Structures are given as structure tokens and as C-alpha cells.
Amino acid sequence: MFGDSEGSPEATCLGIEMEDKGLSSLLMIYGLALFIHTDIVHGDLSYSIPEEIKRGSVIGNIAKDLGLGVDRMSSRNARIDAEGNRKMYCDLNLATGDLITAERIDRDSLCGKKASCVIKVDLVLENPLELQRVTLHIQDVNDNSPQFNADSIEMEIHELADKGTRFSIEEAHDADIGQHSVQKYDLQNNDNFVLVVDNNIVELVLENKLDREKQQEINLLLTALDGGSPQRSGTVVIHVTVLDANDNAPVFRQALYQTNLPENSALDSVVVTVSATDADEGIHGEVTYDFGHVSNDHEKIFSIDHKGGEIRLIGAIDYEETSNYELRVKAKDGLGLTSYCKVIIDITDVNDNSPRIFLKSLNNPLPEDVSPGTEVGIINVQDRDSEKNGLVQCSIQQNVPFKLVPSIKNYYSLVTMNQLDRETTSDYNITITATDEGYPPLSASKVFQLSIADMNDNAPVFEDDYYKAYVTENNKQGFTLCSVAARDPDWRQNGTVVYSLQTGQVNNSPVSSYLSINGDTGVIQAVRSFDYEQFRSFKVQVVARDHGSPPLSSNVTVSVFITDVNDNSPQILFPAPEGNSFMTELVPKAAQGGSLMSKVIAVDADAGQNAWLSYHIINPTDPGLFTIGLHSGEIRTQRDISDSDNMKQNLIVVVKDNGKPALSSTCIMHLLIFDNLAEVPELKDIAHEENSTRLTSHLIIALVSVSTFFLTFIIIILGLRFCQRRKPRLLFDGAVAIPSSYLPPNYADVDGTGTLRSTYNYDAYLTTGSRTSDFKFVTSYNDNTLPADQTLRKTSLDFIEGFEDLDVSPKNTVGRCDFNRYDCIFYIGPAYVNIK
CATH class of the missing domain: 2.60.40.60 (Cadherins)
Structure with missing residues (x-):
């Protein structure tokens, strides 16, 4: 068993011992069969194999020896890695986990005469990064016969x-x-x-x-x-x-010559000079030098001077390839006597190899949402020089959010330092620099590109915080109001924005019944025609949503303002254009020039200049007697009334607005000039003439009753509280107040933009001779107008009782009678009284 593992001191080496005896010799004879014995270790792996083994032969099962399953070997991207550009003598079968031979292994060319021949490779596992040193002990096989230098x-x-x-x-x-x-x-x-x-x-x-x-x-x-x-x-x-007689052989001065030679030395440099002497004389003492048995490779690197014994360098030497050479030199005299010496040349290392950077793995593209400290790739740095010349420091440029973390041996992990943002930087050109510690130091750089993959981390952002759209009323369906735009800095579908209207209601109707939006362009169009008189503005919410997963969205408010068009004619509120009712204004004959006789009140549902009204009189009975205020509608006398003036005056009043084109409405005012109430019965005839209607006795009785009631009422009030004598004068400083029942249902005087002005009230002055008629005297009254729902309908007794605490002075009393409807309305103090 071999015990020269390069791993930790505690590591147990694995392998087999091939000896030239017994079963091992027999197996080599029949095919150099391989027996491999391995044990699970915590350090490096070691295998022993014979040289010249066939390609694809199984060296050992690494998956089993490391206690890893075949699936884990594949998932962790297991691979065999050799240093530098050396041959890959073995490879890894991921399907079975077997370590197999990939190249012909000739121990004699690899290691020469060294007692131990070792090939070291690295087993690299990722996720997490793990490095296992695999040592292959190459056992010699008797595949060479002894050879002499010559035949x-x-x-x-x-x-x-x-x-x-x-x-x-x-x-x-x-x-x-x-x-x-x-x-x-x-x-x-x-x-x-x-x-x-x-x-x-x-x-x-x-x-x-x-x-x-x-x-x-x-x-x-x-x-x-x-x-x-x-x-x-x-x-x-x-x-x-x-x-005959050559009895002395040459003798070298040294049996062993040993020298050091720096690698990359200049060609033709003298390495060493050998010298031998021969005691003989003449031809027997002439010594020549030559190499003994040397390989062909050595003969290409060194030469020897046959006469002088100088050994010169004729080929390139590289410490990383061969660290020493052993030469045998022969000295021969003239008659063939020889002697030998040994020359050992040790090659010293020079820092002639720059570091080399290998990118072993890279997670590219890299998602932008990875957390800081995530491993992005694995870098391996190698330097073929030895000792200090082969020590390498690796660094990365400072302007990227990545750093190098030293790992195992010359391996570095490239990890993220900060949170990445693809919208700020989508690609990084990362420069790795490796510098050795030789003198002078050598360095190398490698640049590789790392792309950042987009994640949907940005919601769409509208270009404006608030949008306003203006549309003229009576617009056509499909009219474009405005367009909204939102930007999403994400990429592709994460940055593709689609627009929609947020569900809601406008005037109790769905938003979709008013507006529509183009989902791609953000163009907002009207679904219906708008009417300024119904509503003037509304707000909607527009939603911009991207196509990410999950999608992100944002909202913006769009305010739609409807502008007015002059599409409404003025509406005359007074005199009321109701049916065939006949209304007559009473004008006292004593009225002086400039006195206010009546007022035409009109409104326009439009706004702005479209609702600015002007009043004009056309075809008057006496052209110079009455005039009308251009913008107030007040009808006044231009001069004092004379006896020659016609008692019955008819005025046609035209009310125009200020739109383009202008719209108008007309009404007829009937004025009756009277000197005393005794002349009032003649109104009967007027009514018959104008309306072709005959007054009944009920109206006559009602008018007489009302006149009598008011005369009594006025006398009591004057006697009890004021006892004042009323001067026969008229006060004209305002406009007529119209109860809300006269207003059209869709009219509202808002923001001071309407056509109604300050309040006007009327005072009634009755003479003792009055019987029936439509009568009204006016004076200003600046209190609030009584709403229509406060109109009183009472009997004569109730009427008297109800006004006991009221101020019924002539200045606060108003009355008007309609001959066709048989009713009279009086305004006393702050209240209206309607008498049928």
C-alpha cells in the first residue's frame, strides 16, 4: 500500500501494490489486469495502476469511494481538472462514477528512472465547492528490453x-x-x-x-x-x-560533475567542461570525448566538444518540464581505451511563467434579486513556476459589486458584495488580475462578461402625477380626451405596460359607460356625449400594470373637465310663460321718469359668456315711454307719464345670451296705466280682449274681498304701530325676487355665475275704490327670498290671525293677482300669502 498522499497528514492513501512476483506478475503476463482496492477516506484518494493500460479502463469508482451517489456527482458538476495545460490522463464517467483512463500512460517517458511515478489530478465538486486530490501511482511494466548504445x-x-x-x-x-x-x-x-x-x-x-x-x-x-x-x-x-603497448586508459579528474543551470539560458552557453588525462604518449595519450548512452531528447539539448570536453546548451530547457539532466561522458584514447564519468545538470527555476486564470464555472446570466454573498462563479489561478515564483495573489477591479473569496488551494469564489440592479447596470465586464511573487513579478488579467437577468422589481411609473383632460360638451363618441403614459424600467414582459380604468362609478353609472382607454397606448376616449348642464367634471383612476409575475401596478388620477357650449336658449322665469295665463303689470299714472315698473327675469343653463344675458324691447306701444336695462331686465319709465299716453302698453322683450351664435327667447309684458283703482274694472275688458276669456263673478268677489281685507289690514297696522302717513312714492333699488317654484328643475345659480341677481320684493298700494285687477307696486327688500314650500294657503280668518305679530307696514307688503288662475299672492313681511 502506498503512503505518499499529497493531502492532509491524517489522510489514508488508497491503492494497490503491484509487485514483480506472485499473482501480480502472472496478471501482467495475461493482459496487465488491474486490481484496485479503495477505502472511504476523509482526505485525498490514491490509486495504483500499471502503465500502458488501455484507454477507457476503469481506475476506480470515485462516487463509491467518496460515499457520493451518482446523481449527486452529476448535480454537483463533478469533473477532473489537471494543472495548467498538462495532458488529461484520466477522466470521469458521470453515468457510473468511474474514474477511467483517457490517454496512453507511459511511465518511462513520464518519470524516467524515478523510483516513484505519480500523476496528480483534482476532482472538483461544485455547490458547494469541494476539491479532492486524486493521486495515481503509475506502476512499471516490463515493456522495454535492455539496450546497449551500439550493436x-x-x-x-x-x-x-x-x-x-x-x-x-x-x-x-x-x-x-x-x-x-x-x-x-x-x-x-x-x-x-x-x-x-x-x-x-x-x-x-x-x-x-x-x-x-x-x-x-x-x-x-x-x-x-x-x-x-x-x-x-x-x-x-x-x-x-x-x-601492442597501450596500457593506460584515460582518467577523468572527477568521477561526478554536478552543476546548476538556470532555465531559459542562452543557447550555446557552456554548461560544464569535463577533462580526462592519459598517461600514455603520442597517439596512445590523445583523448577524445563523447556522450555515452543518452536519449535522443538529451542529444537535442546538449552537445560536447570532442576535443575540449565542453558541454554546451543547444536546445531550450524548461524547469517546468524537466528539473534535472543526467549525462554519461566517455573519454577514449587513440587506441580505444575508454573511461566514463557522470554529469548531473540541475535546472534552477526562473520566474518566466505568468499566472494563468481559468474560469471554471459562471452563473450567467445572474438574477438581479440574488442576495449579497451569493457565489457567482469559480476561478482557478495557476503558475507553472515553483516555490515563491509560483505563489499567486488574485484581485478584482474595485468598481464592480463583486469580490473574490479564497477557497481551496488556488481556487477563488466570485461572490456578490451588494444588491444588484439590472436597471442601473445590465452587464458587467469583470477583470480578474493574478500576480505572482517572483522577481520581477509577472501578472496576467482575464476579462469576462456577466449579464444581469431582469426580475420584475419595478412598478410602472406615470410621467405625470396628475392628468387633466378637457372636452367640449356634445362631443362625439370616440373623441380622444388625453393620453397617459407610464414607464417601467424592467425588461421585456416585466417592462411591458398595459393600461386600464379602475372600476368605479360616475354619477351612479359605471366608469366604462363614460370613458374607455387603449390598453397599449394609454389613449383615453369618450364613450358617450357629455352635457355640461348635467355635470361639469369627474375623476377616474387609471391603472398601469406590467406583465411580470407577479404583476406590479400603479394608479394615477385623471380629472375630466367638460367645457360649456351655447346649446341652451335663455329661459324666462318672469313673467311666467305658463299656458294662456294673462298677467298685467299696473303702472300708476303718477310714476315719474326712471321709476321701476317691472322686471324681466331670465336664466340660461349655460355658463360663462354663454349665460351673459341682454334684454331688448321691440315693437312697444309708445316707443319713448319705457326702457329696459340691457343686463338687468328692469323695465323703467323714460319720462313722466302724460294724459296722452295710451292706457294699455304692450312690450315685447327679447332676451339674448352672449354665445356664438347667440340664442334668444321672447316674452310679452302687458302694462296698464291707471290713475285710481276705480279704473281697474276695465281690466276685465282687457282680459277679454287678450285672452278671449270672461271673468266670472267669483273672481270679482275675490278681488273685492282681498281689496277690503288689505285696506282694513293696512289701516290697523298704521294706526297701532306707526301712525305714519305714507308718502305716495315708489322705491326702486333692486330686482324682483322669484320663489323657487319659478325656477326650472335643472337650474342652479352656483358660484355667482348664474343670471339671477339680488332679491326684489314688491309693496302693494290699494285705494278704496279698487275692485279687481292684477296689481303690484315694487320696492326693494334685501332679505332672503321665501322658499316656495313656505307659501301659505289660508282662510281670511287664518290670514288675519297669522299676521298679528308681523310688521305689515306698506313698505313690507306685496300683492299680485292672476286673472286666469283666480288667485292672488301677497308678500307681507318675510312671508308669502296665497289667497284663492
């Missing part, structure tokens, strides 16, 4: 050579080691020489003196045998020429 060895021996003289023979070379290398030599039987082998030095010993006259040449067969099974051998023919 024959030429030797010249003087016939006077003494018995026992030793002649060195170059030993045989066997690429195998140990028991499989050369174990013994056999010399063909002869009468003159015996073979002596001592400490791997082969020498011919002259046992019987030579006699040139008997035998000038002797051929000896020398056989080298290894210890393998089956045994391999190599032969060489030793051709001995018997000469």
Missing part, C-alpha cells in the same frame, strides 16, 4: 596486458525501473576474459594473457537481462583487437 563495442587490447587487467564496458540501458531494469549480464564463454559486474559497473577482466600471434581478434557476445517475467534481454558484440 558492437570495439576494443583494442595490447597483447602485453597483464592478467587481471580490467576493461570498462558501457552498461546496457533499460527504460524500465526496479526489477524490470537490467539485473544481470552474461558473457559468452571464452578463454581470455571473464565478466565482472560491481555496482552497475561492467568490466571485462583479462583472465589469460593475450597472444597476438595466436589470435589477433576476439568476438565476445555480451547479454544484458532484466528481472521481468517474461524476461527480456539485449545483446552487444564486443570486438577485441589485440594490439
Whole structure:
């Protein structure tokens, strides 16, 4: 069992021992069968395999040895990783968990004569990162036969050579080691020489003196045998020429020459100089040098000067490939006597290799919602130099949210430092720099791109916080009001925005019955035609939602304002255009110029300038007698009334608004000039003429009763509280107050934009001779107008009782009678009284 694991000191090495005896030898003979024994360990794994094993042969089951299932091996992306650019002699079968051979393994070329031949690879597991060192012990197989440097060895021996003289023979070379290398030599039987082998030095010993006259040449067969099974051998023919007198062989000054040579030394540099001397003179003392048995690779790197013994560098040397060389140098004199020395050249390391950066794995693209500290990738840094020259420090540039965390050996984990945001940066060019500790230091950089995958982490954001849309009333269906726009910085479907209207109601109707929105463009259109007079504005909520999972949304308020169009004609409230009712305004003959006689009251449902009304009189009975306020509608006398003026005055009043085009309405005002109430009965005839209707006796009785009641009422009030004498004058400083029952149901005077102005009240002045008529005197009254629901309908007794506590002065009393409806309405103080 092997015990040279490179892992922790506590690690137990795994493997088999291949020995050149017993069952192991027999198995190698029949196919170099492989027996592997493994145990579960907590450190490195170690396997022993013979060289020259077939590709695809199973070395061992790593999944079983590590206690991992095959599924976990695949899920953790298990792989075999070799340092640098060295060959991958083995590979991993993820389907079975077997470690198999991937290349031909020749121990002799890998390790030469080293006693131990080891291949080290790394087993890398991810999630989490785990590194297992796998050591392969390559066992030698007897696949090489012993070889001599030449097919024959030429030797010249003087016939006077003494018995026992030793002649060195170059030993045989066997690429195998140990028991499989050369174990013994056999010399063909002869009468003159015996073979002596001592400490791997082969020498011919002259046992019987030579006699040139008997035998000038002797051929000896020398056989080298290894210890393998089956045994391999190599032969060489030793051709001995018997000469005269050359009894001294060259002698090296040193048996071992050892020197250091920096790698990458200049070509033709002198590595070492060997020297040998020969005691003989002349041709017998001339020494030449040559290499003994060396490999072809060594002959391409070194050369020797045959005369001077200088060994020069003729090829490139690399410490990372071979750290030392062993050469055998032969010195030969002129007559063929030789001697040998050994030259050992140790290659010293130079910092000539820059670090290399390998990206082993990378989670690309990386989701932007990963938490800080997440492992993104695995970096491996290698430097083929040794010792300090091979120590590497790895760093990353400072402007990226990532950092390198040292892991196992030369492995680093690339982890996130901060929260990522794809909308800020979608791609990162990450630069990794590795610098060794040699002198001068060498460095290398590697740039790789890391993309950030989008997550739906941004809700749509509207360009404006609030939207306003203006539409003219009576618009067409499908009219575009406005458009909203929202931006989502997310990508693709996460950033695709669709618009919709939030469910709700406008004026008790669904929003969808008023507006629609284009889900793609955000364009808002009208579903119906709007009417300014029904409502003037409303608000809706627009929802922008993306297509992410889950989707995100945001809202914005859109206010729709309806602008007015002049689509409503003025509506005349007074005089009331009801049926065929006949209304007559009483004008006292004593009225002076500028006196307020009546007022035309009109409203317009439109707004703004479309509701600015103007009043005009057309076709009056007496053109110069009455005038109307252009904007107030007040009908006043232009001059004093004369006796020549017609008693009955008819005025056609046109009310126009200020729209374009202007709309108008007309009404007719009937004015009756009277001097005293005795003339009032003539109104009967007027009523008959105008309305083709005859007054009944009931109306006459009612008018007389009302007149009598008011005369009595006024006398009592004047006598009890004021006892004042009322001057016959009219007060005109306001406009007529109209009860709410006169207003159209859809009219509301809001914000001071309507057409009704301040309140007007009317005072009634009755003479003792009055009987029936429609009568009204006016004066200003600035209190609030009585609502229609406060109108009183009472009998005469109730009427008197109800006003006992009221101020019934003439200034606070108003009356009006309608001849067709047979009723009179009086305003006393703050209340209306309706008498049928």
C-alpha cells in the first residue's frame, strides 16, 4: 500500500501494490489486469495502476469511494481538472462514477528512472465547492528490453596486458525501473576474459594473457537481462583487437560533475567542461570525448566538444518540464581505451511563467434579486513556476459589486458584495488580475462578461402625477380626451405596460359607460356625449400594470373637465310663460321718469359668456315711454307719464345670451296705466280682449274681498304701530325676487355665475275704490327670498290671525293677482300669502 498522499497528514492513501512476483506478475503476463482496492477516506484518494493500460479502463469508482451517489456527482458538476495545460490522463464517467483512463500512460517517458511515478489530478465538486486530490501511482511494466548504445563495442587490447587487467564496458540501458531494469549480464564463454559486474559497473577482466600471434581478434557476445517475467534481454558484440603497448586508459579528474543551470539560458552557453588525462604518449595519450548512452531528447539539448570536453546548451530547457539532466561522458584514447564519468545538470527555476486564470464555472446570466454573498462563479489561478515564483495573489477591479473569496488551494469564489440592479447596470465586464511573487513579478488579467437577468422589481411609473383632460360638451363618441403614459424600467414582459380604468362609478353609472382607454397606448376616449348642464367634471383612476409575475401596478388620477357650449336658449322665469295665463303689470299714472315698473327675469343653463344675458324691447306701444336695462331686465319709465299716453302698453322683450351664435327667447309684458283703482274694472275688458276669456263673478268677489281685507289690514297696522302717513312714492333699488317654484328643475345659480341677481320684493298700494285687477307696486327688500314650500294657503280668518305679530307696514307688503288662475299672492313681511 502506498503512503505518499499529497493531502492532509491524517489522510489514508488508497491503492494497490503491484509487485514483480506472485499473482501480480502472472496478471501482467495475461493482459496487465488491474486490481484496485479503495477505502472511504476523509482526505485525498490514491490509486495504483500499471502503465500502458488501455484507454477507457476503469481506475476506480470515485462516487463509491467518496460515499457520493451518482446523481449527486452529476448535480454537483463533478469533473477532473489537471494543472495548467498538462495532458488529461484520466477522466470521469458521470453515468457510473468511474474514474477511467483517457490517454496512453507511459511511465518511462513520464518519470524516467524515478523510483516513484505519480500523476496528480483534482476532482472538483461544485455547490458547494469541494476539491479532492486524486493521486495515481503509475506502476512499471516490463515493456522495454535492455539496450546497449551500439550493436558492437570495439576494443583494442595490447597483447602485453597483464592478467587481471580490467576493461570498462558501457552498461546496457533499460527504460524500465526496479526489477524490470537490467539485473544481470552474461558473457559468452571464452578463454581470455571473464565478466565482472560491481555496482552497475561492467568490466571485462583479462583472465589469460593475450597472444597476438595466436589470435589477433576476439568476438565476445555480451547479454544484458532484466528481472521481468517474461524476461527480456539485449545483446552487444564486443570486438577485441589485440594490439601492442597501450596500457593506460584515460582518467577523468572527477568521477561526478554536478552543476546548476538556470532555465531559459542562452543557447550555446557552456554548461560544464569535463577533462580526462592519459598517461600514455603520442597517439596512445590523445583523448577524445563523447556522450555515452543518452536519449535522443538529451542529444537535442546538449552537445560536447570532442576535443575540449565542453558541454554546451543547444536546445531550450524548461524547469517546468524537466528539473534535472543526467549525462554519461566517455573519454577514449587513440587506441580505444575508454573511461566514463557522470554529469548531473540541475535546472534552477526562473520566474518566466505568468499566472494563468481559468474560469471554471459562471452563473450567467445572474438574477438581479440574488442576495449579497451569493457565489457567482469559480476561478482557478495557476503558475507553472515553483516555490515563491509560483505563489499567486488574485484581485478584482474595485468598481464592480463583486469580490473574490479564497477557497481551496488556488481556487477563488466570485461572490456578490451588494444588491444588484439590472436597471442601473445590465452587464458587467469583470477583470480578474493574478500576480505572482517572483522577481520581477509577472501578472496576467482575464476579462469576462456577466449579464444581469431582469426580475420584475419595478412598478410602472406615470410621467405625470396628475392628468387633466378637457372636452367640449356634445362631443362625439370616440373623441380622444388625453393620453397617459407610464414607464417601467424592467425588461421585456416585466417592462411591458398595459393600461386600464379602475372600476368605479360616475354619477351612479359605471366608469366604462363614460370613458374607455387603449390598453397599449394609454389613449383615453369618450364613450358617450357629455352635457355640461348635467355635470361639469369627474375623476377616474387609471391603472398601469406590467406583465411580470407577479404583476406590479400603479394608479394615477385623471380629472375630466367638460367645457360649456351655447346649446341652451335663455329661459324666462318672469313673467311666467305658463299656458294662456294673462298677467298685467299696473303702472300708476303718477310714476315719474326712471321709476321701476317691472322686471324681466331670465336664466340660461349655460355658463360663462354663454349665460351673459341682454334684454331688448321691440315693437312697444309708445316707443319713448319705457326702457329696459340691457343686463338687468328692469323695465323703467323714460319720462313722466302724460294724459296722452295710451292706457294699455304692450312690450315685447327679447332676451339674448352672449354665445356664438347667440340664442334668444321672447316674452310679452302687458302694462296698464291707471290713475285710481276705480279704473281697474276695465281690466276685465282687457282680459277679454287678450285672452278671449270672461271673468266670472267669483273672481270679482275675490278681488273685492282681498281689496277690503288689505285696506282694513293696512289701516290697523298704521294706526297701532306707526301712525305714519305714507308718502305716495315708489322705491326702486333692486330686482324682483322669484320663489323657487319659478325656477326650472335643472337650474342652479352656483358660484355667482348664474343670471339671477339680488332679491326684489314688491309693496302693494290699494285705494278704496279698487275692485279687481292684477296689481303690484315694487320696492326693494334685501332679505332672503321665501322658499316656495313656505307659501301659505289660508282662510281670511287664518290670514288675519297669522299676521298679528308681523310688521305689515306698506313698505313690507306685496300683492299680485292672476286673472286666469283666480288667485292672488301677497308678500307681507318675510312671508308669502296665497289667497284663492
